[in-house]
Amino acid sequence: MPVFARMLRRFALMCGLALSGPFAPSHAEEPAAADICRDDPAFRAQDFTLGDWDVYAGETRIARVTLEPILESCAIEETWTVTGGRTRGNGLGIFNYSALLGHWMYHWVTDDGASTTFTGEPMGAGAIRYVTHKPLEDGPLGEKRVRLRHWTLTRTGDGGIRELSVGSEDDGATWEVEYDLHWVPHT
Numbered sequence: 001m002p003v004f005a006r007m008l009r010r011f012a013l014m015c016g017l018a019l020s021g022p023f024a025p026s027h028a029e030e031p032a033a034a035d036i037c038r039d040d041p042a043f044r045a046q047d048f049t050l051g052d053w054d055v056y057a058g059e060t061r062i063a064r065v066t067l068e069p070i071l072e073s074c075a076i077e078e079t080w081t082v083t084g085g086r087t088r089g090n091g092l093g094i095f096n097y098s099a100l101l102g103h104w105m106y107h108w109v110t111d112d113g114a115s116t117t118f119t120g121e122p123m124g125a126g127a128i129r130y131v132t133h134k135p136l137e138d139g140p141l142g143e144k145r146v147r148l149r150h151w152t153l154t155r156t157g158d159g160g161i162r163e164l165s166v167g168s169e170d171d172g173a174t175w176e177v178e179y180d181l182h183w184v185p186h187t
Contacts, residue, residue: 037071037072037073037074038072038073040097040099042097042099043073043074043097045097045104045122045128046076046095046104046122046128046153047069048125048126048155048161049067049076049153049161050067050068050069050076051066051067051185051186052064052065052066052185052186053065053066053067053160053161053183053184053185053186054183054184054185054186055163055181055182055183056181056182056183056184057179057180057181060084061083061084062082062083062084062181063080063081063082063083064080064081064083064186065078065079065080065081065183066078066079067079067095074096075094075095075096076094076095076096077092077093077094077095078091078092078093078094078095078108079091079092080092080093080110088110088111088112089110089111089112090110090111091108091109091110091111091114092108092109092110093106093107093108093109094106094107095120101119103119103120103121104119104120104121104122104128104130105117105118105119105120106118106119106120106130116132116134117132118130118131118132118149118151119131119132123152123154125155126154126155127152127153127154127155128152128153129150129151129152130150130151130152131148131149131150131151132149132151133146133147133148133149134146134147134148134149134167135147136169145169146169147167147168147169148167148168148169148171148172149165149166149167149168149178150165150166150167150175151163151164151165152164152165156182158184159184159185160182160183160184160185161182161183162180162181162182162183163179163180163181163182163183164177164179164180164181165177165178165179165180166178
């Protein structure tokens with residue numbers, strides 16, 4: 001090792017600095033977190049949603065959504081932009097797989113104050129379902145009421161995605177559709 005490199009390494013050690021690059025001591029490196037996220041299939045379960053999409057309710061285009069990997073592919077960022085003259089309801093979401101908890105997480109926030117958090121599970125290749133509990137006003141006898149919500153993203157045969165949200169106020173005995181949207185690749 002050249003004299004300058006040894007002096008630099010000693011100086012760094014005395015200052016408590018860690019060196020990387022050509023002056024760092026050579027030893028086996030641990031895999032980077034990014035490699036772990038890219039290589040673990042659990043982190044890849046929602047990759048089918050990546051891309052730019054136009055979102056339709058029936059025949060009406062209501063939004064454009066972009067989902068892209070962030071944080072070295074350890075999470076997915078969603079940007080939802082409303083269309084059709086509306087100015088509110090734009091939102092941001094973060095999807096991530098939690099190795100600690102063993103399931104997917106989703107946190108959503110909008111410019112009109114809406115915010116919620118879901119937990120998710122893959123439902124086979126090309127499908128993932130998220131669940132949350134929405135508190136409701138207390139019932140007539142003061143009982144606590146909750147709306148159970150299932151929100152599912154499913155790859156469709158035409159290359160799009162179906163976004164379906166259903167809710168239940170009787171702990172899943174009956175369900176009603178909240179919305180049923182179709183995403184097509186943005187061109």
